[in-house]
Amino acid sequence: MKQTAMNQEHGKARFAAQPIAFGANLGLFTPADRDAPQSDLAVLFLNPWGMEEMCTRKFYRILAERFSDIGVASLRFDYPGTANSLDDAATERGLSAWYEVIGKAAVELKMLSGTRNVVFVGQGIGASLALMQAHVEPSLAAIALLAPVTKGRVYLRELSLFSRLIDDGLAIKPELRDTAPGSIAGLRMPPAVADDIKAIDLNGLQISRTPPVFLAERPGFESDTTFRDKLEAAGCKLRPTAFAGYDALVSNPLNQTIPDALVDELIDWLQSLPHYLGRSAVPAKKPSSTASVRLGAIRETAVRFGPDDRLYGVLCEPTGGSVGVSAVILTTAYDHSAGWARSAVELARELAKVGVASLRFDSAGVGDSPPVPARRKQVLYDEAQIADVAIARDYMDGLAGSRRTFLIGRCSGAYVAFRSTVDDQRWDACLIVNPVAFRWRFKGLPKTLKAYFKNVLDLETVRRLWAGDVDIGAVTKNISMRLIDRMAGSLSPVFAPARPLTQLTRQVHDDFHALADRGTQLSIIYTEGDEGQEMFRVNFGTAGEKLSAYPNVELHLFPDADHNLTPRPARERLIELAKRQALSLALLLGEEKRDKRAARG
Structure with a gap:
Protein backbone atom coordinates (compact mmCIF):
# COMPACT_ATOMS: atom_id res chain seq x y z
CA MET A 1 0.00 0.00 0.00
CA ARG A 153 34.68 -3.16 11.77
CA VAL A 154 32.78 -4.63 8.83
CA TYR A 155 30.22 -1.83 9.10
CA LEU A 156 32.91 0.87 8.95
CA ARG A 157 34.44 -0.78 5.89
CA GLU A 158 30.99 -0.88 4.25
CA LEU A 159 30.49 2.80 5.06
CA SER A 160 33.84 3.61 3.50
CA LEU A 161 32.88 1.77 0.31
CA PHE A 162 29.44 3.39 0.18
CA SER A 163 31.04 6.78 0.80
CA ARG A 164 33.38 6.29 -2.18
CA LEU A 165 30.44 5.32 -4.37
CA ILE A 166 28.55 8.47 -3.35
CA ASP A 167 31.60 10.67 -3.90
CA ASP A 168 32.18 9.06 -7.30
CA GLY A 169 28.56 9.67 -8.24
CA LEU A 170 28.85 13.31 -7.17
CA ALA A 171 32.20 13.65 -9.01
CA ILE A 172 33.95 14.99 -5.92
CA LYS A 173 37.70 15.39 -6.36
CA PRO A 174 39.81 12.91 -4.36
CA GLU A 175 41.54 15.64 -2.37
CA LEU A 176 38.18 17.03 -1.21
CA ARG A 177 36.77 13.73 0.04
CA ASP A 178 36.38 13.03 3.73
CA THR A 179 37.93 9.62 4.31
CA ALA A 180 37.79 9.59 8.12
CA PRO A 181 36.30 6.37 9.59
CA GLY A 182 32.52 6.41 9.43
CA SER A 183 32.30 9.54 7.30
CA ILE A 184 29.79 9.55 4.46
CA ALA A 185 28.17 12.18 2.20
CA GLY A 186 29.83 15.05 4.04
CA LEU A 187 28.81 13.73 7.47
CA ARG A 188 31.77 13.12 9.76
CA MET A 189 31.30 10.53 12.46
CA PRO A 190 32.77 11.73 15.79
CA PRO A 191 36.19 10.00 15.98
CA ALA A 192 35.58 8.60 19.47
CA VAL A 193 32.29 7.11 18.27
CA ALA A 194 34.03 5.47 15.30
CA ASP A 195 36.63 4.00 17.64
CA ASP A 196 33.92 2.47 19.85
CA ILE A 197 31.95 1.12 16.90
CA LYS A 198 35.00 -0.84 15.78
CA ALA A 199 34.67 -2.96 18.92
CA ILE A 200 31.02 -3.93 18.34
CA LEU A 273 3.28 -8.13 23.24
CA PRO A 274 2.09 -8.94 26.79
CA HIS A 275 1.91 -5.33 28.01
CA TYR A 276 0.22 -3.92 24.93
CA LEU A 277 -3.24 -3.77 26.54
CA GLY A 278 -1.98 -3.03 30.04
CA ARG A 279 -3.24 0.00 31.93
CA SER A 280 -0.90 2.97 31.95
CA ALA A 281 -0.73 5.59 34.71
CA VAL A 282 -1.41 9.30 34.47
CA PRO A 283 1.69 10.89 32.89
CA ALA A 284 4.01 12.25 35.55
CA LYS A 285 5.05 15.10 33.29
CA LYS A 286 3.50 17.27 30.61
CA PRO A 287 5.57 18.56 27.69
CA SER A 288 6.84 22.09 28.32
CA SER A 289 5.40 24.85 26.16
CA THR A 290 8.97 25.66 25.05
CA ALA A 291 11.57 23.08 24.01
CA SER A 292 14.91 24.91 24.04
CA VAL A 293 18.56 24.02 24.49
CA ARG A 294 21.51 26.38 24.68
CA LEU A 295 25.19 26.16 23.89
CA GLY A 296 27.50 29.16 23.96
CA ALA A 297 26.28 31.95 21.69
CA ILE A 298 23.22 30.09 20.38
CA ARG A 299 19.85 28.92 21.60
CA GLU A 300 17.83 26.38 19.63
CA THR A 301 14.12 25.78 20.05
CA ALA A 302 12.23 22.94 18.39
CA VAL A 303 8.87 24.25 17.21
CA ARG A 304 5.72 23.18 15.44
CA PHE A 305 3.64 25.80 13.70
CA GLY A 306 1.09 26.49 11.00
CA PRO A 307 -2.47 25.19 10.61
CA ASP A 308 -3.02 22.35 13.11
CA ASP A 309 0.67 22.62 14.07
CA ARG A 310 1.50 20.47 11.05
CA LEU A 311 5.00 21.84 10.34
CA TYR A 312 8.15 21.08 12.35
CA GLY A 313 11.28 23.18 12.52
CA VAL A 314 14.15 24.43 14.65
CA LEU A 315 14.49 28.09 15.55
CA CYS A 316 18.14 29.07 16.04
CA GLU A 317 18.73 32.39 17.80
CA PRO A 318 21.69 34.37 19.10
CA THR A 319 21.86 34.55 22.90
CA GLY A 320 23.43 37.99 22.59
CA GLY A 321 22.23 40.95 20.56
CA SER A 322 20.32 40.63 17.30
CA VAL A 323 21.14 42.65 14.17
CA GLY A 324 17.43 42.70 13.31
CA VAL A 325 17.72 40.19 10.45
CA SER A 326 16.45 36.63 10.24
CA ALA A 327 16.61 33.82 7.69
CA VAL A 328 14.42 30.88 6.70
CA ILE A 329 16.41 27.87 5.50
CA LEU A 330 14.54 25.46 3.23
CA THR A 331 15.15 21.76 2.79
CA THR A 332 14.99 19.88 -0.46
CA ALA A 333 12.28 17.27 -0.77
CA TYR A 334 14.63 14.52 0.42
CA ASP A 335 16.90 15.88 3.15
CA HIS A 336 15.27 16.93 6.41
CA SER A 337 15.72 20.14 8.42
CA ALA A 338 19.34 19.38 9.36
CA GLY A 339 20.26 19.58 5.67
CA TRP A 340 22.59 17.56 3.47
CA ALA A 341 25.80 16.96 5.44
CA ARG A 342 24.16 18.94 8.30
CA SER A 343 24.62 22.04 6.15
CA ALA A 344 21.45 23.73 7.45
CA VAL A 345 22.55 23.17 11.06
CA GLU A 346 26.01 24.61 10.43
CA LEU A 347 24.61 27.57 8.49
CA ALA A 348 22.01 28.40 11.15
CA ARG A 349 24.52 28.32 13.99
CA GLU A 350 27.10 30.42 12.17
CA LEU A 351 24.43 33.00 11.36
CA ALA A 352 23.42 33.09 15.03
CA LYS A 353 27.02 33.91 15.99
CA VAL A 354 26.74 37.17 14.02
CA GLY A 355 23.34 38.07 15.47
CA VAL A 356 21.04 36.52 12.85
CA ALA A 357 18.14 34.28 13.88
CA SER A 358 16.94 31.52 11.54
CA LEU A 359 14.27 28.89 11.11
CA ARG A 360 15.06 25.61 9.37
CA PHE A 361 12.00 23.47 8.81
CA ASP A 362 10.52 20.48 7.01
CA SER A 363 7.78 21.24 4.51
CA ALA A 364 4.74 18.97 4.49
CA GLY A 365 5.58 15.35 3.74
CA VAL A 366 9.32 15.85 4.33
CA GLY A 367 11.23 14.58 7.36
CA ASP A 368 9.35 15.27 10.59
CA SER A 369 6.42 17.20 9.05
CA PRO A 370 3.41 15.03 8.15
CA PRO A 371 1.92 15.28 4.67
CA VAL A 372 -1.18 17.20 3.67
CA PRO A 373 -3.57 14.46 2.46
CA ALA A 374 -4.69 16.32 -0.68
CA ARG A 375 -1.14 16.90 -1.95
CA ARG A 376 1.04 14.75 -4.17
CA LYS A 377 3.15 12.09 -2.50
CA GLN A 378 6.28 13.27 -4.33
CA VAL A 379 6.78 16.86 -3.17
CA LEU A 380 9.93 17.48 -5.23
CA TYR A 381 9.38 20.71 -7.19
CA ASP A 382 5.79 20.82 -5.99
CA GLU A 383 4.32 24.34 -6.07
CA ALA A 384 2.33 23.46 -2.96
CA GLN A 385 5.51 23.90 -0.92
CA ILE A 386 5.26 27.64 -1.54
CA ALA A 387 2.28 27.70 0.82
CA ASP A 388 4.45 26.14 3.55
CA VAL A 389 7.08 28.85 3.04
CA ALA A 390 4.41 31.51 3.49
CA ILE A 391 3.36 29.81 6.75
CA ALA A 392 6.98 29.86 7.91
CA ARG A 393 7.13 33.57 7.11
CA ASP A 394 3.97 34.16 9.13
CA TYR A 395 5.60 32.36 12.05
CA MET A 396 8.77 34.45 11.82
CA ASP A 397 6.72 37.66 11.58
CA GLY A 398 5.13 36.74 14.89
CA LEU A 399 8.51 36.77 16.63
CA ALA A 400 10.04 39.94 18.02
CA GLY A 401 13.44 41.26 17.03
CA SER A 402 13.54 40.88 13.25
CA ARG A 403 12.73 43.57 10.70
CA ARG A 404 14.33 41.99 7.63
CA THR A 405 14.01 38.33 6.59
CA PHE A 406 15.53 36.42 3.69
CA LEU A 407 15.23 32.94 2.19
CA ILE A 408 17.94 30.35 1.58
CA GLY A 409 17.46 27.20 -0.51
CA ARG A 410 19.40 24.61 -2.53
CA CYS A 411 18.27 22.46 -5.47
CA SER A 412 14.49 22.05 -5.25
CA GLY A 413 14.63 24.27 -2.16
CA ALA A 414 16.24 26.94 -4.35
CA TYR A 415 13.33 26.74 -6.78
CA VAL A 416 10.78 27.01 -3.96
CA ALA A 417 12.73 29.89 -2.39
CA PHE A 418 12.80 31.82 -5.67
CA ARG A 419 9.11 31.24 -6.45
CA SER A 420 8.19 32.20 -2.87
CA THR A 421 10.18 35.43 -3.10
CA VAL A 422 8.48 36.35 -6.37
CA ASP A 423 5.01 35.55 -5.03
CA ASP A 424 5.36 37.11 -1.57
CA GLN A 425 6.61 40.70 -1.33
CA ARG A 426 7.46 40.34 2.37
CA TRP A 427 10.80 38.71 1.58
CA ASP A 428 13.72 41.14 1.56
CA ALA A 429 16.29 38.91 -0.13
CA CYS A 430 16.85 35.42 -1.46
CA LEU A 431 19.97 33.24 -1.72
CA ILE A 432 19.63 30.17 -3.93
CA VAL A 433 22.07 27.37 -4.73
CA ASN A 434 21.98 25.35 -7.97
CA PRO A 435 18.39 26.01 -9.07
CA VAL A 436 17.48 23.68 -11.93
CA ALA A 437 14.92 26.19 -13.22
CA PHE A 438 13.15 29.42 -12.30
CA ARG A 439 9.80 28.30 -13.69
CA TRP A 440 8.89 24.63 -13.85
CA ARG A 441 7.63 22.88 -16.95
CA PHE A 442 9.28 19.49 -16.76
CA LYS A 443 7.61 16.28 -15.64
CA GLY A 444 9.39 15.01 -12.57
CA LEU A 445 13.09 15.80 -12.12
CA PRO A 446 14.85 16.16 -15.49
CA LYS A 447 18.40 15.18 -16.35
CA THR A 448 20.71 16.92 -18.77
CA LEU A 449 20.76 15.67 -22.37
CA LYS A 450 24.22 14.24 -21.73
CA ALA A 451 22.89 12.24 -18.79
CA TYR A 452 19.87 10.97 -20.75
CA PHE A 453 21.99 9.76 -23.67
CA LYS A 454 24.55 8.21 -21.32
CA ASN A 455 21.80 6.24 -19.55
CA VAL A 456 20.49 4.78 -22.80
CA LEU A 457 23.27 2.17 -22.78
CA ASP A 458 23.28 1.67 -19.01
CA LEU A 459 22.30 -1.87 -17.97
CA GLU A 460 20.51 -0.63 -14.85
CA THR A 461 18.38 1.69 -16.99
CA VAL A 462 17.49 -1.24 -19.25
CA ARG A 463 16.51 -3.29 -16.20
CA ARG A 464 14.31 -0.49 -14.84
CA LEU A 465 12.68 -0.02 -18.25
CA TRP A 466 11.91 -3.75 -18.43
CA ALA A 467 10.49 -3.67 -14.90
CA GLY A 468 8.29 -0.67 -15.70
CA ASP A 469 10.05 1.58 -13.16
CA VAL A 470 10.78 4.35 -15.69
CA ASP A 471 8.12 6.89 -16.69
CA ILE A 472 8.60 6.81 -20.47
CA GLY A 473 6.22 9.72 -20.97
CA ALA A 474 8.14 11.93 -18.56
CA VAL A 475 11.50 11.02 -20.11
CA THR A 476 10.21 11.70 -23.64
CA LYS A 477 8.75 15.05 -22.64
CA ASN A 478 11.89 16.15 -20.80
CA ILE A 479 14.23 15.16 -23.65
CA SER A 480 12.02 17.06 -26.10
CA MET A 481 12.18 20.12 -23.85
CA ARG A 482 15.95 19.91 -23.61
CA LEU A 483 16.38 19.52 -27.40
CA ILE A 484 14.10 22.48 -28.14
CA ASP A 485 15.99 24.58 -25.59
CA ARG A 486 19.24 23.80 -27.36
CA MET A 487 17.89 24.58 -30.83
CA ALA A 488 16.00 27.68 -29.75
CA GLY A 489 19.16 29.18 -28.31
CA SER A 490 21.07 28.87 -31.58
CA LEU A 491 18.24 29.27 -34.11
CA SER A 492 16.16 32.02 -32.53
CA PRO A 493 14.57 33.36 -35.76
CA VAL A 494 13.16 29.94 -36.54
CA PHE A 495 12.08 28.99 -33.08
CA ALA A 496 11.02 32.39 -31.66
CA PRO A 497 7.29 31.64 -32.04
CA ALA A 498 7.72 28.48 -29.96
CA ARG A 499 9.61 30.12 -27.13
CA PRO A 500 6.61 31.19 -25.02
CA LEU A 501 5.37 27.60 -25.06
CA THR A 502 8.65 25.81 -24.42
CA GLN A 503 11.07 27.95 -22.46
CA LEU A 504 9.04 30.44 -20.42
CA THR A 505 12.06 32.72 -20.68
CA ARG A 506 9.92 35.82 -20.99
CA GLN A 507 8.06 34.91 -17.81
CA VAL A 508 11.35 34.32 -16.00
CA HIS A 509 12.54 37.81 -16.97
CA ASP A 510 9.19 39.22 -15.80
CA ASP A 511 9.92 37.64 -12.41
CA PHE A 512 13.41 39.11 -12.32
CA HIS A 513 12.09 42.55 -13.27
CA ALA A 514 9.53 42.34 -10.45
CA LEU A 515 12.26 41.61 -7.90
CA ALA A 516 14.42 44.42 -9.28
CA ASP A 517 11.54 46.89 -9.04
CA ARG A 518 11.05 45.95 -5.38
CA GLY A 519 14.76 46.19 -4.64
CA THR A 520 14.79 42.56 -3.48
CA GLN A 521 18.34 41.24 -3.34
CA LEU A 522 18.93 37.95 -5.15
CA SER A 523 22.11 35.89 -4.93
CA ILE A 524 22.44 32.93 -7.31
CA ILE A 525 25.11 30.31 -6.71
CA TYR A 526 26.06 27.59 -9.16
CA THR A 527 28.76 25.02 -8.70
CA GLU A 528 30.90 24.75 -11.81
CA GLY A 529 29.44 22.23 -14.23
CA ASP A 530 26.14 21.88 -12.38
CA GLU A 531 23.29 20.70 -14.60
CA GLY A 532 21.13 23.62 -13.45
CA GLN A 533 23.29 25.91 -15.58
CA GLU A 534 21.78 24.39 -18.72
CA MET A 535 18.45 26.11 -18.09
CA PHE A 536 20.16 29.21 -16.67
CA ARG A 537 22.03 29.71 -19.97
CA VAL A 538 18.78 29.40 -21.90
CA ASN A 539 17.32 32.19 -19.77
CA PHE A 540 20.32 34.49 -19.37
CA GLY A 541 22.94 33.65 -21.99
CA THR A 542 26.03 31.47 -22.04
CA ALA A 543 27.94 33.68 -19.60
CA GLY A 544 24.87 35.06 -17.82
CA GLU A 545 25.26 38.34 -19.69
CA LYS A 546 21.53 39.12 -19.56
CA LEU A 547 21.74 39.41 -15.77
CA SER A 548 23.32 42.84 -16.28
CA ALA A 549 19.77 44.21 -16.59
CA TYR A 550 19.21 43.44 -12.91
CA PRO A 551 21.41 45.40 -10.49
CA ASN A 552 19.89 43.57 -7.52
CA VAL A 553 21.25 40.18 -8.68
CA GLU A 554 24.64 38.63 -7.93
CA LEU A 555 25.95 35.47 -9.61
CA HIS A 556 28.57 33.32 -7.89
CA LEU A 557 30.36 30.26 -9.29
CA PHE A 558 31.78 27.77 -6.80
CA PRO A 559 34.67 25.63 -8.03
CA ASP A 560 35.41 22.12 -6.77
CA ALA A 561 31.93 21.31 -5.48
CA ASP A 562 29.00 19.08 -6.34
CA HIS A 563 25.30 19.89 -6.60
CA ASN A 564 24.82 19.32 -2.84
CA LEU A 565 27.91 21.29 -1.68
CA THR A 566 29.27 18.15 -0.05
CA PRO A 567 32.93 19.29 0.37
CA ARG A 568 33.35 21.39 3.48
CA PRO A 569 35.12 24.33 1.71
CA ALA A 570 32.03 24.83 -0.47
CA ARG A 571 29.72 24.82 2.55
CA GLU A 572 31.97 27.29 4.33
CA ARG A 573 31.88 29.59 1.32
CA LEU A 574 28.07 29.44 1.33
CA ILE A 575 28.06 30.37 5.01
CA GLU A 576 30.21 33.44 4.32
CA LEU A 577 27.90 34.57 1.50
CA ALA A 578 24.86 34.10 3.73
CA LYS A 579 26.51 36.17 6.46
CA ARG A 580 27.28 38.88 3.93
CA GLN A 581 23.68 38.83 2.72
CA ALA A 582 22.37 39.14 6.27
CA LEU A 583 24.74 41.92 7.24
CA SER A 584 23.91 43.89 4.09
CA LEU A 585 20.27 43.82 5.16
CA ALA A 586 21.32 44.90 8.65
CA LEU A 587 23.22 47.81 7.08
CA LEU A 588 20.06 48.90 5.26
CA LEU A 589 18.22 48.81 8.58
CA GLY A 590 20.86 51.09 10.08
CA GLU A 591 20.52 53.51 7.21
CA GLU A 592 16.74 53.59 7.63
CA LYS A 593 17.13 54.40 11.33
CA ARG A 594 19.54 57.25 10.56
CA ASP A 595 17.18 58.62 7.92
CA LYS A 596 14.28 58.57 10.39
CA ARG A 597 16.33 60.37 13.02
CA ALA A 598 17.38 62.96 10.47
CA ALA A 599 13.75 63.46 9.36
CA ARG A 600 12.72 64.10 12.97
CA GLY A 601 15.28 66.86 13.01
Missing part, protein backbone atom coordinates in the same frame (compact mmCIF):
# COMPACT_ATOMS: atom_id res chain seq x y z
CA LYS A 2 1.37 3.41 -0.91
CA GLN A 3 1.81 5.93 1.89
CA THR A 4 -0.45 8.45 0.17
CA ALA A 5 -3.24 5.88 0.00
CA MET A 6 -2.69 5.01 3.65
CA ASN A 7 -3.15 8.63 4.72
CA GLN A 8 -6.37 8.91 2.74
CA GLU A 9 -7.65 5.65 4.20
CA HIS A 10 -7.04 6.82 7.76
CA GLY A 11 -8.80 10.06 6.84
CA LYS A 12 -7.00 12.33 9.29
CA ALA A 13 -4.67 15.29 9.00
CA ARG A 14 -1.65 14.75 11.22
CA PHE A 15 -0.09 17.09 13.74
CA ALA A 16 3.67 17.36 13.88
CA ALA A 17 5.01 15.58 16.95
CA GLN A 18 5.31 17.52 20.22
CA PRO A 19 8.81 19.06 20.57
CA ILE A 20 10.41 18.45 23.97
CA ALA A 21 13.73 19.17 25.66
CA PHE A 22 15.38 16.83 28.16
CA GLY A 23 18.70 18.01 29.51
CA ALA A 24 20.74 19.33 26.59
CA ASN A 25 18.73 17.31 24.08
CA LEU A 26 15.74 17.99 21.85
CA GLY A 27 13.21 15.30 21.05
CA LEU A 28 9.86 14.67 19.38
CA PHE A 29 7.15 13.05 21.48
CA THR A 30 4.14 11.47 19.79
CA PRO A 31 1.40 10.73 22.34
CA ALA A 32 -0.96 7.79 22.04
CA ASP A 33 -4.22 8.51 20.25
CA ARG A 34 -6.89 9.14 22.87
CA ASP A 35 -9.42 7.04 20.94
CA ALA A 36 -7.11 4.00 20.74
CA PRO A 37 -7.00 1.15 23.29
CA GLN A 38 -4.98 2.03 26.38
CA SER A 39 -1.51 0.52 26.32
CA ASP A 40 1.30 0.17 28.84
CA LEU A 41 3.94 0.23 26.09
CA ALA A 42 5.87 3.17 24.68
CA VAL A 43 8.46 3.11 21.88
CA LEU A 44 11.89 4.74 21.95
CA PHE A 45 13.40 5.13 18.48
CA LEU A 46 17.17 4.75 18.09
CA ASN A 47 18.61 6.28 14.93
CA PRO A 48 21.01 4.78 12.42
CA TRP A 49 23.95 6.86 11.24
CA GLY A 50 24.72 9.06 8.27
CA MET A 51 22.92 8.61 4.98
CA GLU A 52 20.81 5.86 6.56
CA GLU A 53 19.60 8.32 9.20
CA MET A 54 18.56 10.78 6.49
CA CYS A 55 16.66 8.04 4.70
CA THR A 56 14.87 6.76 7.81
CA ARG A 57 13.76 10.15 9.19
CA LYS A 58 10.44 10.03 7.37
CA PHE A 59 10.14 6.27 8.01
CA TYR A 60 10.45 6.81 11.77
CA ARG A 61 7.87 9.61 11.67
CA ILE A 62 5.41 7.34 9.86
CA LEU A 63 6.03 4.54 12.37
CA ALA A 64 5.43 6.96 15.25
CA GLU A 65 2.12 8.07 13.72
CA ARG A 66 0.97 4.51 13.10
CA PHE A 67 1.99 3.45 16.63
CA SER A 68 -0.03 6.35 18.02
CA ASP A 69 -3.07 5.07 16.13
CA ILE A 70 -2.93 1.80 18.11
CA GLY A 71 -2.41 3.55 21.46
CA VAL A 72 1.40 3.45 21.71
CA ALA A 73 3.29 6.67 22.44
CA SER A 74 6.85 7.21 21.21
CA LEU A 75 9.90 9.45 21.39
CA ARG A 76 12.47 10.30 18.70
CA PHE A 77 15.75 12.14 19.29
CA ASP A 78 19.23 12.68 17.86
CA TYR A 79 22.49 11.48 19.40
CA PRO A 80 25.02 14.16 20.41
CA GLY A 81 26.88 15.48 17.37
CA THR A 82 24.30 14.21 14.84
CA ALA A 83 21.43 15.78 12.87
CA ASN A 84 19.84 18.62 14.91
CA SER A 85 21.57 17.87 18.22
CA LEU A 86 24.14 20.10 19.85
CA ASP A 87 27.84 19.68 19.11
CA ASP A 88 29.23 19.72 22.63
CA ALA A 89 32.12 17.99 24.36
CA ALA A 90 29.96 14.90 24.92
CA THR A 91 30.89 13.59 21.47
CA GLU A 92 34.46 13.16 22.70
CA ARG A 93 33.24 10.39 25.02
CA GLY A 94 32.22 8.16 22.13
CA LEU A 95 29.31 5.77 22.42
CA SER A 96 29.11 6.27 26.19
CA ALA A 97 27.61 9.71 25.50
CA TRP A 98 25.06 8.14 23.16
CA TYR A 99 24.17 5.47 25.73
CA GLU A 100 23.73 8.17 28.35
CA VAL A 101 21.23 10.05 26.21
CA ILE A 102 19.37 6.81 25.41
CA GLY A 103 18.91 6.24 29.14
CA LYS A 104 17.69 9.80 29.71
CA ALA A 105 15.32 9.53 26.76
CA ALA A 106 13.80 6.32 28.17
CA VAL A 107 13.14 8.03 31.50
CA GLU A 108 11.60 11.04 29.75
CA LEU A 109 9.39 8.80 27.59
CA LYS A 110 7.97 6.99 30.61
CA MET A 111 7.23 10.26 32.38
CA LEU A 112 5.51 11.80 29.35
CA SER A 113 3.49 8.70 28.41
CA GLY A 114 2.64 7.31 31.84
CA THR A 115 3.73 3.85 30.70
CA ARG A 116 5.98 1.48 32.62
CA ASN A 117 7.32 -0.55 29.71
CA VAL A 118 9.62 0.66 26.92
CA VAL A 119 10.19 -0.93 23.53
CA PHE A 120 13.41 -0.06 21.70
CA VAL A 121 13.05 0.26 17.91
CA GLY A 122 16.37 0.76 16.17
CA GLN A 123 17.78 0.52 12.67
CA GLY A 124 21.38 -0.01 11.61
CA ILE A 125 23.76 1.08 14.36
CA GLY A 126 20.67 2.14 16.34
CA ALA A 127 19.57 -1.50 16.46
CA SER A 128 23.00 -2.50 17.76
CA LEU A 129 22.82 0.13 20.51
CA ALA A 130 19.33 -1.11 21.44
CA LEU A 131 20.57 -4.65 22.08
CA MET A 132 23.72 -3.50 23.87
CA GLN A 133 21.66 -1.22 26.14
CA ALA A 134 19.08 -3.91 26.93
CA HIS A 135 20.80 -5.13 30.08
CA VAL A 136 20.81 -1.69 31.73
CA GLU A 137 17.26 -0.57 30.92
CA PRO A 138 15.05 -1.94 33.71
CA SER A 139 11.77 -1.14 31.97
CA LEU A 140 12.66 -2.75 28.63
CA ALA A 141 9.76 -4.89 27.39
CA ALA A 142 10.89 -5.75 23.86
CA ILE A 143 13.33 -4.82 21.09
CA ALA A 144 12.82 -4.35 17.36
CA LEU A 145 16.09 -4.75 15.47
CA LEU A 146 15.92 -3.49 11.88
CA ALA A 147 18.96 -4.47 9.81
CA PRO A 148 21.30 -4.34 12.83
CA VAL A 149 25.04 -3.79 12.54
CA THR A 150 26.49 -7.05 13.82
CA LYS A 151 30.21 -6.30 13.41
CA GLY A 152 31.49 -2.76 13.81
CA ASP A 201 30.43 -7.64 17.75
CA LEU A 202 26.85 -8.68 18.47
CA ASN A 203 27.64 -12.34 17.82
CA GLY A 204 30.08 -12.23 20.72
CA LEU A 205 27.71 -10.31 23.02
CA GLN A 206 26.57 -12.02 26.21
CA ILE A 207 22.78 -11.73 26.19
CA SER A 208 21.76 -11.74 29.86
CA ARG A 209 18.15 -10.72 29.23
CA THR A 210 15.88 -12.32 26.67
CA PRO A 211 13.03 -9.95 25.86
CA PRO A 212 10.80 -10.50 22.82
CA VAL A 213 12.76 -9.53 19.69
CA PHE A 214 11.52 -8.46 16.28
CA LEU A 215 14.34 -9.00 13.76
CA ALA A 216 14.15 -7.56 10.23
CA GLU A 217 16.85 -9.31 8.21
CA ARG A 218 18.34 -7.90 5.03
CA PRO A 219 17.78 -10.38 2.20
CA GLY A 220 20.99 -12.08 1.12
CA PHE A 221 23.05 -11.07 4.19
CA GLU A 222 24.56 -14.19 5.74
CA SER A 223 25.63 -12.17 8.81
CA ASP A 224 21.96 -11.45 9.59
CA THR A 225 21.13 -15.16 9.41
CA THR A 226 24.03 -16.00 11.76
CA PHE A 227 22.83 -13.35 14.20
CA ARG A 228 19.28 -14.72 14.09
CA ASP A 229 20.64 -18.14 15.07
CA LYS A 230 22.45 -16.56 18.02
CA LEU A 231 19.30 -14.86 19.29
CA GLU A 232 17.37 -18.12 19.07
CA ALA A 233 20.13 -19.99 20.89
CA ALA A 234 20.08 -17.36 23.66
CA GLY A 235 16.39 -18.09 24.27
CA CYS A 236 14.91 -14.86 22.88
CA LYS A 237 11.27 -14.98 21.86
CA LEU A 238 12.11 -14.14 18.28
CA ARG A 239 9.96 -12.93 15.43
CA PRO A 240 12.17 -12.88 12.35
CA THR A 241 11.09 -11.36 9.07
CA ALA A 242 12.66 -10.35 5.78
CA PHE A 243 13.31 -6.61 5.52
CA ALA A 244 11.53 -6.34 2.18
CA GLY A 245 12.28 -3.00 0.59
CA TYR A 246 15.45 -2.32 2.60
CA ASP A 247 17.50 -1.14 -0.40
CA ALA A 248 14.64 1.02 -1.68
CA LEU A 249 14.47 2.71 1.73
CA VAL A 250 18.14 3.49 2.37
CA SER A 251 19.97 3.59 -0.97
CA ASN A 252 18.82 6.97 -2.28
CA PRO A 253 16.80 9.54 -0.30
CA LEU A 254 15.65 11.14 -3.56
CA ASN A 255 13.68 8.09 -4.71
CA GLN A 256 13.15 6.18 -1.49
CA THR A 257 10.14 3.94 -0.88
CA ILE A 258 8.64 3.39 2.55
CA PRO A 259 8.42 -0.36 3.41
CA ASP A 260 4.71 -0.42 4.19
CA ALA A 261 4.63 -4.18 4.68
CA LEU A 262 7.27 -3.93 7.41
CA VAL A 263 5.30 -1.13 9.10
CA ASP A 264 2.26 -3.42 9.24
CA GLU A 265 4.35 -6.29 10.63
CA LEU A 266 5.79 -4.09 13.38
CA ILE A 267 2.31 -2.97 14.39
CA ASP A 268 1.08 -6.57 14.52
CA TRP A 269 4.10 -7.52 16.65
CA LEU A 270 3.56 -4.63 19.09
CA GLN A 271 -0.06 -5.63 19.54
CA SER A 272 1.04 -9.18 20.34
